[in-house]
Amino acid sequence: MSEISLGYYQTFDCDLVDPLVSTKWSGFLDGLDNYLTWLNVTDDKRKIAELFHHAGREISMIYKSMPPNELVNDTTQSTLFLMLNQRISTKH
Numbered sequence: 001m002s003e004i005s006l007g008y009y010q011t012f013d014c015d016l017v018d019p020l021v022s023t024k025w026s027g028f029l030d031g032l033d034n035y036l037t038w039l040n041v042t043d044d045k046r047k048i049a050e051l052f053h054h055a056g057r058e059i060s061m062i063y064k065s066m067p068p069n070e071l072v073n074d075t076t077q078s079t080l081f082l083m084l085n086q087r088i089s090t091k092h
Helices: 021-038 044-055 057-064 077-089
Strands: none
Touching: 021 044, 021 077, 044 057, 044 077, 057 077
């Protein structure tokens, strides 16, 4: 029986005092999007679950700190990426 490797995608190091964190975040999101495309993940809920799995605790805490009107259950992956990107960019 042969095994198929699903590959590996790194976790994001969300060092908010790093002046390049928003640039690193953008690169991380681009890479994650490519990784999910490679895995043929098309469902937004699965993409969001992968985002939180790979993004780490700091990103989850930023997400949970957002006002309730910004947290929508049917948020698309691209909208969530933009919302988190704005939050990370404003931390500096």
